[in-house]
Amino acid sequence: MQKSWWKILCVLLLGYSIVGGFLFTAPHLPIIHETIRNLYFHVPMWFSMMTMFTVSLVYSIKYLRSNNLKDDLFAVQFINIGLLFGTLGLITGMEWANFTWGEPWSNDPKQLGAALSMLTYFAYIALRGSIADYDKKAKISAVYNIFAFALMIPFIWILPSLADSLHPGSGGNAGFNAYDLDNHMRLVFYPAVIGWILMGVWISSLMIRLNLIDKKDIFNEEQNLKNQFDITL
Amino acid sequence: MKNKTSKINSISLCKYLLTLLLFLPFLGHAQQNVEMADAFRSNGKIYVVVLVICTIFAGIILFLVFLERKIKRLERNQLN
Secondary structure, three states: OOOOHHHHHHHHHHHHHHHHHOOOOOOOOOOHHHHHHHHHHHHHHHHHHHHHHHHHHHHHHHHHHHOOOHHHHHHHHHHHHHHHHHHHHHHHHHHHHHHHOOOOOOOOHHHOOOOOOOOHHHHHHHHHHOOOOOOHHHHHHHHHHEEEEEEEEHHHHHHHHHOOOHHHHHOOOOOHHOOOOOOOOOOHHHHHHHHHHHHHHHHHHHHHHHHHHHHHHHHHHHHHHHHHHHHHH | OHHHHHHHHHHHHHHHHHHHHHHHHHHHHHHOOOOOOOOOOOOHHHHHHHHHHHHHHHHHHHHHHHHHHHHHHHHHHHHH
């Protein structure tokens, strides 16, 4: 992961999406007007959050199989950065809603679902803070992470589409496809999504490396214990 | 007799009018002019916004690159 080509790709894609997002043609829509360009910046936040949480789930399952504290560290840092993106997604969504729905928070099912799943993941962080023992902390939070992921999917994807929501793509409202009459928006939207996901992985990898240095005593101790165990066997 | 035909005529007229009414929403939609920031664009001032955001983006990327360098140095020190 220390190779740099994908970081350069991330910068190029994001730079292109910022310039293209402001300058390329956008569909003329009532009420929304130029704010349709928010699509290039608000929606990729949620795509990145979903990706970070999915990667974290994989590492939590990996931890339960291997009992290696490094896998636990990966899971935590990916959730931290996922929460960062989720918070940004929630704030940008409220800013956009203020000008198109009339108020920042209208208790819309999509807003509630997003807030609930964020709270579920904040509870993961709180749960970790409440257990002192490293192995116990890692094991309990790994199990909780699987539970949290299974809650997030209905909160964000299923429940809002069953209820009446103002948010595009749910409750009989037209989704992204309906705005995208001439495919112009896809040319900017997909690079933006890939770019922001790469950005999330980049920041997560930096956090992981920083924590590996910071907590090297724990990881070294674990390695030593394993070695001793192998020798005595 | 005359009365009856005029009644039929008025009914068919009503039908035509109603059919026309059906198309009203579409006509209204076609005439609707959605206001966009075209003046901002033609004045060239949108480029100022793009420049400002690109500067902020470049700053954040530079920060990440420097942070990564620092972590790399720490990792090297740890090995020694």
